[in-house]
Amino acid sequence: MTRSVYVTGIDRGDGRQVVELGVMELLTRQVDRVGVFRPLVHDGPDRLFELLRARYRLSQDPGTVYGMEYGPASALQAERGTDELVSQLVDRFHQVARDYEVVLVLGTDFADTQLPDELALNARLANEFGASVIPVVGGRKQPAESVRAEARNAFRAYAGLGCDVLTLVVNRVAPADRAEIAERLNDSRLPVPAYVLPDEPALAAPTVAQITQSLGGTVLLGDDAGLARDALDFVFGGAMLPNFLNALTPGCLVVTPGDRSDLVVGSLAAHSAGTPPIAGVLLTLDERPGKEILTLASRLAPGTPVISVPGRSFPTAGELFALEGKLNAATPRKAETALGLFERHVDTSDLLDRMSVARSGRVTPMMFEHELLEQARSDRRRVVLPEGTEERVLRAADVLVRRDVCDLTLLGDVDVIRKKAADLGVDLSSAELIDPTNSELRQRFAERYAGLRAHKGVTVELAYDVVADVNYFGTLMVQEGLADGMVSGSVHSTAATIRPAFEIIKTKPDAKIVSSVFFMCLADKVLVYGDCAVNPDPNAVQLADIAIQSAGTAAQFGVDPRMAMLSYSTGTSGAGADVDKVREATELVRSSRPDLLVEGPIQYDAAVEPSVAATKLPGSAVAGQASVLIFPDLNTGNNTYKAVQRSAGAVAVGPVLQGLRKPVNDLSRGALVQDIVNTVAITAIQAQSQNS
Template sequence: MAQSIFITSAEGHSGKSTVALGVLDALSAATPKVGVFRAIARSTLERDYVLEMLLGHDGVDLAYEECVGVTYDDVRADPEAALATIVERYKAVQAQCDAVVIVGSDYTDVGSPAELAFNARIAANLGAPVVLVLGGRAAQGQPEQLGSSIPRTAAEMGQIASLALAELAHGRAELFAVVANRADPEQMDATVSAINQAIGASAFGRSEAVPIWTIPEDRILVSPSMRGVQRAVEGELLSGDPTLLTREALGVVVAGMSMVNVLPRLFDGAVVVIPADRTEVLLAALLANASGTFPSLAGIVLNGGFEVPEPVMQLLDGLGSSLPIITTDYGTYETTLRIMSTRGRLAADSRSRYDTALALFEQNVDTEELRRAFGLAEATVVTPLMFEFQLIERARSQRRKIVLPEGSDDRVLRAAATVLKRDIADLVILGEPIEVRARALELGLDLKGAEILSPFDAVYVHKFAEEYAKLRAHKGMTVERAADTVTDVSYFGTLMVHLGLADGMVSGAAHTTAHTIRPAFEIIKTKPGVSVVSSVFLMALADRVLVYGDCAVIPDPTSGQLADIAISSAATASQFGIDVRVAMLSYSTGESGTGADVEKVREATALVRERQPELLVEGPIQYDAAADAAVAAAKMPTSQVAGRATVFIFPDLNTGNNTYKAVQRSAGAVAMGPVLQGLNKPINDLSRGALVSDIVNTIAITAIQAQEVSPT
């Protein structure tokens, strides 16, 4: 029977979707099958964006239709029948999951105690304890700032808590925790105290304390995206990069004046409303945005329905600006009013907003306490999502500085923003600082915590050239020639790691494997006792994590190299918390086969046992005998590895590369890597098709490797 938790609020716009996402993420890190359920949706005609966002979370495998209880119309027509339907539909979801996050109604009409009372009845009937979300903001604040509002005092928060708790108690709901969301940062302690007093005076007052968490406001979460602005004004994208519509609009500049008076009023993240017949102001805004000396805009809205003249369109095409320009038929007043009335939506298509929500939750809510209070038993399986969470937690525990040489790649910048937002590692990004920061602003990314460094910086080039010339003196390298070499980003980044200016490097999104690792061979070199640099993939299957090596570096290893690969792979597996049982793979198991390929594996296995007698290793062994307990029982019944192997060593690159890709595609495994091993310091390669999540995982892996090199 799945455990469940019900997230509700006493009013609209409390930000409970942020809390729901955070709770879902925290539970997903501890149990394999987490589901979501939306008790009351707005309608059947329009899909619920909060539910879609939660269903998009990694590890949630449910269809939208089965996760909706009823609509508001159903509740108004017959509350008792609606409640029965909610219970029935929830039970179907519950049967498929270990834990379920239930999200209450959204207060689409005027909020009233009656709506919270109905949410309390739902929670009681589902047997789900309630997380009560209290909104820390009230009426609108400064009109030019989108999403701005007035913070509530601690006393006001206590009053709201008292009213809400009374309704929950009347509905016989169980209180799990209270979250004061968008709380005033200057009144955090006072807010907790006021809410605690309200709990003590309510029917929920008890000897054990109810957890109370406060989450401060972040403007990114309450400001609309440019896509939201486009929807609000019913506009069309005239020009610009559609991918930049995910950027948040932090405020409005109404450009109903001359160009010289508009320019001083621009600010970062502004959406500029310009009458479509004021083309000189349009061009001035575009040039200002491109200049690098004015703030970076979120977008432009041309209002009034006037057609942009053809010569101006030609000029726009010639400028090649990526800034979104939206056209609408509404007048200036109506356009501005619609934009100001637009609220930010927490949706999966805005990675910046998604990361911000998770980071806020992680930084302000004790997720360990949440899981402990929820009573989740320790899982016996490890899902890909659980393993990724463990990686991030390990990396975060002892932050390391990782250099990213490919600052011109948008995927790298997006991954960097995620890493910084979630405190996974410190970063150095290589590239021209003005260009990197300008592109990050265009993408709506916050890279303030990163060091951005030009590979042509004269001070570093001189220092690195001298070091590289010294390292390669035996090859006839001179300082003059070295000065040209070290401006290559892979050499520059590797030398940073070599000299201790960074703890590790992740590259390869825009470069070949050879380009990434050649400098490491020349500069970082191999660990003592290791003759070769090799690689593994961490293969996260549905219920466990395996290690595959070598799948990326050595085409046809000798028996000695194969032994090195096995020993290095075992060490890597241990480093990432995997119980080590090594299978030396071949087309033959035990003593049954002969031939040069089998003998190579047999010799390699003997070398591993000689060099690491405590290591559990078996070989030669076929994959089925290594992975399947039934086959192992028939072929190698006394083996401690057969049927239980966790580290699979392939006889050559052809076999290893094809096998990992076959398992990745056919079994839906998450392949993390290649993780390079055998180097004195961590350098890791990316696939040129790497996704942002792949880059984030590889940065976390590299940071963990760096912890082993230089523990603190």
Template sequence: MAKGIYVSATTPGSGKSLVALGLADTLHRHADRIGFFKPLVHGADGSGDPMVALMKSRFDLSDDQCRGGMTFTEARGLLAEGKRADIDARCVEIFAEISRHCDIVIVEGTDLTGQDSAMEFELNARLANNLSIPVLAVVGAKGRTIAEAANAVEVARKELIAERCSLLAVMVNRADPEIVAELVAEVKPGASGRPVYVLPELDEIARPTIGEVANALHIRQVAGRQDMERDVRSIKVAAMNVANFLHVLDDGALVIAPGDRADVMVACLASSFSPEFPVPSGLILTGGLAPEANMYSLLAQAPFPVFTAPHDTYTTAREVSEVRSEIWSGHRRKVASALGLWANRVDEDELLERLQIPRPERMTPLRFLHELIERARSQRKHIVLPEGRDLRILRAAEILRRRDVCDLTVLGRESEVRELAAGAGVDLTGITIVDPMTSVHRQEFAKEYAQLRAHKGVDLTKALETMQDESYFGTMMVHLGVVDGMVSGAAHTTAHTIRPSLEFIKTRPGVKIVSSVFLMLMPDRVLVYGDCAVNPEPNVEQLADIALASAETAEQFGVDPRVAMLSYSTGGSGAGSAVDQVREATALVRQRRPDLAVEGPIQYDAAVDAAIAESKMPGSTVAGQASVFIFPDLNTGNNTYKAVQQSSGAVAVGPVLQGLNRPVNDLSRGCTVEDIVNTVAITAIQAQAVG
């Protein structure tokens, strides 16, 4: 049977779902197969439980690996009949079924919010014992003083020990940020020696989204943008005249007003379209009053959602104020904040050492992408994003900041960037915005550029003009060490992104060309394809350069490089100039890196299939087990990576540029927010290697 961990609340409102999510993220990176089990769920069956749904989608878990148990109604019925043992037996049975498909299972107990919290506590402790798994106790510190929170920790310890539970660790969650340091000193591990971690309350997690408010109040959207992830930073009831109301309106406010207040509607719209005024997160029109018909065409243009509510303004405002944010809502920004908090406050190595879970044998795409974030975070770097007028860039920047991956600078006119962000509900707190036109660095950068390009006739006047270009300005930030790397290309061509790097960042010593690889995330491993994006027809030396750089990139990202120099011929079976070029390049790679496992020329099938390799190239250390594939030209490489991506379902991450003195990476103009997040993480990892 798989090992498991029982996440148990010891106080109401502890925020244990955040702990379960953080724990799952940690375990997913260190075990081949994780599972999730929630013994008691609300609703008709476990399939509709929001936490079960979040875990399934977030970690790509099957129904066999992630499920709920019985409903609270069923459990209460059995308790009323004195059949407590039936509850235990059913939960043990489901846990055993999940365990057959997992290496470790996270069990999330009840919330202690029912009528008898003492009974729920005893039920959680009993289930943990019957499942023979340790307890990760979660103590809620919201609204508690240092002494009260410390006392709650001690009570939880004593009660769990009294129930004969094995205590793994204690999480003190939702603590006032101002008392965290003192609370950490107060809640020592104690005689048990079990660690205690303190997680502060984060406003960006605690604040409900407009979608959570709409769901809780069952209100209908009638106009505006379909954007339910906007945070509700405050609640404003528009009971005063418009002039006074605008003085108290702020960014992210949820405005509540009667449905016949056309003046308030127009004021909210006007405010959202003006860069000097705040943008509300949403507008609720109360009293069941429909706006006048001619107002709907205006409200349709609102950059925030507009709802109608049947109750009066006071009742609606009270209901909104009672809405709680839940991590299981699955909003990616909220999840990003939760995982960033977990990573900063919890010693994962300590927890993993206590659990002693088996090492993972497979590298799944999801695990690889999660590890990218953790590796980027491990040694903090500073990345510049030149395309501040692209909303995808701003959304990605917010996710990266919430997950605390790296420091970020976004380029663009600050008023334009902030207006775009506010209109889309993007929070740029903690992100530096620099306008190349007004930056204090512009003169310094222009002088440097003029000096570096003087042989091309560039003077200071021309250099000042060039530094107005965000790509050149961002690249100069990298060159002079103001930042550690750059990611661009969402709104610019590859040539526009790379050209400044070629002009003055230059290639590393011994490297003649800039090339690229795609990290191909297969179901159980990571392959490296190069060059699929930059060099159309590399010659022998360039092909060798690409192979050597690709092997280094593979090592950077945890792939043991076994290099296949691809051709239409394997070994000495074929002839021709194209085959000879690959053969010569292979010899050059061996000469420059005698320690590197490399084979070529070799066909793709012989490089990946052990049976074919045995017949075509027996005894090779690369054939049948290659991890780095070097294509003879761009046409072959680009078509192959896309064919593999589309036919096998592999995730292609890249292109990752290599060979430069400092990391600069290019995005596809069709990139998603997730693509940008991953590329920034890759760039930060590359910057770690530079130093």
């Protein structure tokens, strides 16, 4: 029977979407096929489902997601009774459930539904669906004791109606009250865990784009990144410029009549200087600055939105204060914030156990990426990013901070980093920013590097210049224990990234060379390819070392290593120097690590396809089911991984360097934001192993 989880509430305004998103994240981490069902829906777009569909690449037909609209449901209940309404909704639920391993059910929203006893209806539906229930209680602007009582009542209400309650979530409480409410709920001795999530201003804050749409505004200046910024506060312009600038707050939206060019220019100049970064400027009265002012504004703060609205300032203020941010497909950063909030305050491992969702036999790219973030988060490490002024790195840092994956240090001109982060709407308040050129660590690092390279004639004076380079500085941070790992390469060459590691960190005692692997995430499994990035033509001893290192890396990331030493022939069918090298390397692996499953020489098709393996190497414990594929040289490996990536639509995560004493990883210069996020998570996980 399909497993189902029903997220519901007791009243409107509970911010339940955070919990629904968090539960969806957990389910997609375990299984490949997750369905969504909303029994009752209002007319109009379903923002949450559109977010889930975009974020988790759901292939579900939107027409199957919904039971019926509230209006017809209310009429049906009034005319033919609750049993008939429930019967029809159950039929529609099972049409979804038969096609999915697990279904996330989104309960009714308690807002203008015209349904009597809505809580009882949700409980009845959950029972009829065979779904376990997660009740969500809103705690916004409520005292601690009131929240505790309401949470207890919510549990009793659903449990009393026969529901299998998995856990209870109290959401949107005042941050200062969170610990007290959690303690009081714990003292209540509920039979299920109760989690308390604080109110998060960034989730309630509307984006500039949402404000523009709601107020019928016109975008005079600004790009997509600027329009995606959260308006965390509103500052209304009326004072003279010096006093007005003192009133600005980080992330505020400046609201001023359109004829106050001094406030427009002053606000954008303050943003450009980072004191403080603002969300944008909203001009009222349908007044617009002249062309010269707009040109100056665009140069002062490129990308920062300047919006014109027709209304007067006072009614515009009323509309602004009534707006609230919404999770939807157009606000991916809010989704990251919501997930980070959920994962910080909910014991996700325990909740997964309670949901009793059996892990799928398939491992999809999304499941692998989820697991990376979860594993990195489980034991926090600090990763240094030398390319702190690069836009993709800043966007990746934004995701990592919002998801609470690891601690970050960004290197570069601190003023430039802050300005670029402000322009992108990236909050780096929890990240460490260091400029190597004026850091107090520079002299210490120069002395350390000179000592390491004295045999090459490096003096402290020369080293002082060398360590100002961001990659050398970042590598020395790792060496000195000020960071646990480093990720670079989005704008630097591979040589510039890893040369400092060879000079400073050096190889492990049991590693003969530094090599690399890619995690190739296919539609239903993850394969490990090595070495596709570092060693052009390894000899037999080096090839055996690459294989052993790759097996260790695979195991560290949950891939059971069954190694295929690849060649253009299988078994004893071929001869020649290239085949002999692979054969010798295979024997070296077997003799030094008899615990590892290894086969070679073997062709790629015999390594991964059971029907071919049955013909070419019957009875092999590896052939047909290899998970770690070792290529004989860089030419073969690099071309193969790129061919599989492009032709089979595989997600290639890497290269992941192995063999260094401490983790340093290189990015492709074409790396996407998600590639950087994955690589940072991998680096943090490698550091966990080396520091354990």
